[in-house]
Amino acid sequence: MIKFEDVFFQYSSSKKTALSNINLEIKEGRWLSVLGKNGSGKSTLMKLIYGQNLATSGKILFNDKEYSKEIYDDIKNKIAIVFQNPDNQFVGSTVEEDIAFGLENRNVPQEKMDEIIGRVLEIVDMTDYRKYEPTSLSGGQKQRVAIASSLALNPEILILDEATSMLDPKAKKSILKYIKKINKEEGITIISITHDAQESVYSDDIVILEDGEIVYKGNYASLYSDTTTLEKYSLEVPFIERIKRDLNNYLNQEIFKIEEDEGSVVKKICKLV
Ligand SMILES: Nc1ncnc2c1ncn2[C@@H]1O[C@H](COP(=O)(O)OP(=O)(O)OP(=O)(O)O)[C@@H](O)[C@H]1O
Ligand SMILES: [Mg+2]
Incomplete structure (x- = not known):
């Protein structure tokens, strides 16, 4: 579905490459977890997948087509991303307007919108907050709304950049279980960045980034039976x-x-x- 071929990326303001030598295939319908320390390049990798930044060199392909301005609109319609910091993500003045915004952009009719908003707010247990201002919510509640907004778009690929880091254990489990369900039943591809070993339980494939490079590529079973790698990267089991x-x-x-x-x-x- 998405393929990285020898990709390098450098922020224009930085002297150092943020990503080097990335070769990676993200397969349709899989759940990929990206692990790695702070500053290892995880969010940068997501920005390249989402098309927010273009590769400095190398190729990124979406369904065999190279990322370019021409296919950018198509990509944006198929991918939903929940950013690390939900504050930067709100556009509406109420929770429901915020969710509606993405739907309006995709020309969803009004009566269908109400139903979708109700449904996604229920999934994240935020039904009572429909008329609230996003800025008045707690960190975890904001994350729930950001997840609801992305689910409303019914994307082909859902990117979660530490999207559940502020959720209490119960909410986290219930939302991740729902995401696993749509991953399995509807074949939605999930790419999730996390520091939480508990969250990686849901993944099929796992990569570890270090200093902008992929240092491990495998699946759930291969990683958690590989004590050398777990110790080397100080990963929690x-x-x-x-x-x-x-x-x-x-x-x-x-x-x-x-x-x-x-x-x-x-x-x-x-x-x-
Ligand atoms: N907008 C930016 N401009 C310049 N450099 C940046 C920018 N964003 C990130 N970087 C640099 O790129 C590198 C990778 O950062 P990135 O945000 O991708 O890391 P990360 O793995 O997501 O870290 P964290 O776990 O802290 O979220 C870091 O060295 C960082 O300083
Ligand atoms: Mg990050």
Whole structure:
């Protein structure tokens, strides 16, 4: 769906390249997590995918077409991005106007708009805030509205740049589960930047960036069974994987596999008990 070929990027105000030698294929319908320390180039990579910045050298392809001004409108219609800092993202003077703004741009009829706004606010549990000013909301509530606005657009690709970092654990889990559902059922491609090992549980593919370069490319199972890489990049292991590992050690058998999700692990534990 999106392909990076030998991509370099340098901000005009900076002497250093922010991204070097990026070769990456983002496949349709997958969930890709991008991990890496502060300043490693994660947000810059998203800006290139979204077309907000163009590569300094190398090629970025969207469905085999090279990014250019001509296909830019098409890309913008297919990708929704939730930026790291939701404050920079609000355009409407109320929550509902903010969500409506993106829909108006895509010529969604008024009666359909009301229904979509109601539906996405329910997903992020913000129904009661429909008439509120976005500026009057808490950080986590703003993130919820930003996620709702992006879901309303029904994108082909949803980019989450630390989009759930301010959410409480319950809200985070419920929203991520919903996103996983649309990823699986509707084939929406998810690209998520996160510092939270818990969030990476939802991903199929994982890349690690360091100093603007991809230093690891693999899938969920390959990363979390690779202790050398986990230690090298000081990555936290998701709770569910720690439980599986401890139980396997305790039972001295490889009963819980890395591919197994929470539901299957719980069932097995119940049987064992
Ligand atoms: N607008 C900009 N102008 C100049 N340099 C920038 C700009 N934005 C980012 N950079 C630089 O590019 C590099 C990568 O930054 P980027 O924001 O992509 O990192 P990040 O991995 O998203 O970090 P974080 O986890 O802190 O969000 C950093 O060295 C940063 O200082
Ligand atoms: Mg960032």
